Amino acid sequence: MPDVSTSAGGESASGDVPETISTYLRLRGLEPSARGVRRRRRRYESDDDNAPFTSGRDPRGLDDVLAALTREAGWNPQLAREDVVRTWNEVAGEDTARHTRPVAFTDGTLTVQADSTAWAKQLQLMRAHIMTEIVRRYPEAGVTGVRFIGPDVPSWKWGPRTIPGRGPRDTYG
Structure with a gap:
């Protein structure tokens, strides 16, 4: 495994690999290489939403998350x-x-x-x-x-399912 000790400037002793990335790679069991870092850096620059430690990545409150969810869902x-x-x-x-x-x-x-x-x-x-x-x-x-x-009173004379006639007469007696 390569030496990933850092200097005072936050860069690794091997050159241009940032400390955060070298720590991540060390924990994953991968070897940090400058070429892979450059490739990832270009990708992160084109996709700012996924870049760590950038603006917009701060945690949001539950009320903000729920307000955004209800607005996007049309609720x-x-x-x-x-x-x-x-x-x-x-x-x-x-x-x-x-x-x-x-x-x-x-x-x-x-x-x-x-x-x-x-x-x-x-x-x-x-x-x-x-x-x-x-x-x-x-x-x-x-x-x-x-x-x-007004108050709800039963009526057999109105509504979509009415039929002509006298209505119920012996139902209640």
């Missing part, structure tokens, strides 16, 4: 819509949130169900304020409108 609009639902009590207010809940997102329209028809009508009057708050907090959500509906 930001969906996550923003999820945040609207998750923080509904902050967007609409505590009192309003106790009587309402978001139930659907369809083509940019947020559908909110209220406990009573009175709450649904009151929220229709507050539509502009709630819409402004959603757009201010979550611009990536893509909410273009808000629809307020």
Whole structure:
């Protein structure tokens, strides 16, 4: 095995092989040669992303990595819509949130169900304020409108699977 002792300048005693590369080669059981180092150096100069000890190779925080992942995967609009639902009590207010809940997102329209028809009508009057708050907090959500509906009551007269007729009569008795 060759002598890989270093001088004060960081170069090996054999010539122009840097200490870091000679240490790496020694640990791998390979013999450092100036010709191989020059070949690798040229390759690293053309591919700066893989060069060690260069800028951009610093470790990044988990939040930065996750933000880049969601942005590249195109998940930001969906996550923003999820945040609207998750923080509904902050967007609409505590009192309003106790009587309402978001139930659907369809083509940019947020559908909110209220406990009573009175709450649904009151929220229709507050539509502009709630819409402004959603757009201010979550611009990536893509909410273009808000629809307020009353309580969910079963109906056999409406919907895509209705048939003409009187409906169920002896089902509950």
